[in-house]
Amino acid sequence: MKKITVALAGNPNSGKTTIFNNLTGTRQHVGNYPGVTVEKKEGVCRYQEYEIKIVDLPGTYSLTAYSTEEIIARNFIIEEKPDVIVDILDASNLQRNLYLTTQFMELGVPLVLALNMADVAKARGIKFDLEKLSHFFGAPVIPTVGNRGKGMDELLEAIIAVATGKFKKKHMPINYGKELENEINNIEKIISEKKKNECRKYGARWVAIKLLENDEEVRRLFNSQEVLSEVDERARRLEKLFGDPPEIILADRRYGFISGACQEAVRSTVESRYTMSDRIDSIVTNRVLGIPIFLGLMYLVFQLTFTLGDPPMGWIENLFGWLSEIVASWWPAGSESALKSLLIDGIIGGVGGVVVFLPNILLLFLAIAVLEDSGYMARAAFIMDRVMHKIGLHGKSFIPMLIGFGCSIPAIMATRTLENEKDRLTTILVTPLMSCGARLPIYALIIPAFFPTKLYGPMLWTIYVVGILMAIIMAKVIRSTLFKGASTPFVMELPPYRLPTLRGILIHVWERSWLYLKKAGTIILAISIVLWAATNYPKKSVYEHDYGKMLSSIETEYLNRVGSLGEKLGVTLDPQVMAAILEGDKDALGEISTRKNLLDEIVRMESLIQEAKKQFMTTIEVQGIEEGTAEYRSLQDQLANTLEKIKGNNPKVYDAVIAYLEEIKPQYEERLMEIENQKKAEELAYSLAGRIGHLLEPILRPMGFDWRIGTALIGAFAAKEVFVAQMGIVYSVGEADEESETLRKRLQASYNPLIGFCIMLFCLISAPCMATIAITKRETNSWKWAMVQLVGLTVLAWIITASVYQIGSILEIGFK
């Protein structure tokens, strides 16, 4: 196998990653806006007897780099010297794209030109003379359609032909005209003597041109003052002669060359006209309507997240309920086992609680995929520019922020496209305020627990908008304190709208969903186990109260009451047997011979009453009848009638059964539960999580949080979804009833809507997850900013949440 290294380079958004994915079979991120790829990515393609290493680079407009991701592209091309550079050109916009090509020609690297988006060019009536183009640029020219995989084999053939030297044409250096050529030659001579190595590496002509262009990187390479002042002198002379600095004249000449070539090799039959893109833009980017449309679209997305996400969520919930029943059945009923608790409370309660929200996550990422692929992303940057301008940033910063709706990590990476260091740092620091996908499960858990159905969408939307507003306000604060100074000029390409392909969207969504499940199965599983252990251990052996004694006294009292009930009816039975009969134990009844008729009557009546009540409840539930309505009242009357009729048969027995069903039994069960819960609570408080939670209570109290929420918040620092998992664990470990009531019902019983809102607010603003802090450290290259982000956001979250809770409490907003 022969090895070839190939770099894919070209203007942003020209389709490099699309072609990279085609050639290597990978699924790197593709999107319809400039600056999707910010890191070089490698892949391998085997073709014939060649092993071709392909490197996808970030897009760049020229070899003079202004931003981090452009520097990555430039450095790879210049320093690593790939065997072939495939210049991916947007054929529908050829002249501008060829500008970079002229710079590759100067560098003298082996080139292949891919006329990508050939479909778009064709639709616009642009025709190419491939032979002539190939002649002018000294490289094979291959038309391709990246998103349909057309032209890939031809592209590979061309790569191999160039790499093996079968392709003979060489590109001619562009002639810059007599004066410039003279100076270039002179500088070449000077540096060839002084810096032999560098000249051999990069080519003397290229170095000379870059020095004239005042390229900072190259100047740093040639830190010989002598050479630089010589170059500057010549540059000044040229500037005097032409009235413009040399780099502008060079650019001019390059465009001259390009337009000459295009005049001969490109025919455009259709005049550019008012396209569909323009029509959409005239509405979407309207000065007045732009922001409302943006907010409206957002609202639509969140409404759909709930309405479409709810049914499948119910299915998954049922699935886990069923699963935990199965697992529970492996142990005899009522037995306690650490393994059972780990499986049911820790794993199903924790991880299951997170997986339940997969449908919401799926829908969110579907929306983000459409946003990225359609081309609306760049429009959002345009629309928000006016707002962003007021806070000292510009529209481009809004793109990383929007990506933050998915996940803060790629969002922080995406800030590489910002040229200005201060803009970039500010954007990095505030990006976690954009509510990420991992926080969605928290909202999806809390909102339906505390708010009426019609508020689901609006609540979620409010949280996200609060996030955007906080980010904007914080950016303003940071920009006018930490990072004062002007922002760089805002220049960005506006890509045409493209209909997102179903395949592209599905791949996006699939990748993210898979990632979510993987996260649930690894990190969240691991943390859930740790948190489960922290919530269960150390076990308490000596209790503050003698729960055994308390339980048996409750039992005795119950039996006494049952016994006296029997006596009133005239049956003298062992109270335990009497209780068993009332509890519906058929065997107990069978063993008795005395007063059989009366006992049968009791059992019959009990079942009739229960039947009638059950029917009433199911009707209400199935038809969703609310208390207080006329329908409800009529059903109630109906129930009373039925009961009256039952009573008519034997009022004495009826009264006794009712007393048992409505007083004795529920009171007994309630008190049992109370004691059980008291015991569990004591155990929880003794556990590690409980102790930490209680330690934190002074901090949590002002926000209305109890220690349970506290432990969940600590877990959430590892990954935000853990909040949901830990709430599931605390509540399934901490509650005695085995009936798996949903977590939401339990939350409803323990907190009020104000606390629910405060939980969401705190999770939105507080410290992002560990991974975000790590990426901030990497991208800013300092722990300092990572720590500023961590501490700053957490303190901010505390202040805001505590204020909201305190004010809300005074005004009694959101109490039950």
Add this chain to the structure above:
Amino acid sequence: MQNEKCQIPLTMVGEGERVKLCGVNAGRCLQCRLASMGLVAGAEIQVVRNSFRGPFVVKVGNCRLILGRGVTHKIMVE
């Protein structure tokens, strides 16, 4: 190449109008960046959006660019 005719900043050009770029009054850095994106002297520009506040959209060739206000002040057209 600063001549008499070249004194109108792009900011003054209304929506839909076509003009010819003749110079950029900016630092070398910005000049080069604009050049690499197709904004060089002689380029035909059509203003797609100019709402007198907020950024511009211009069409150069088949490509649309968003230009912040700060930039359009510096672009001179005839």
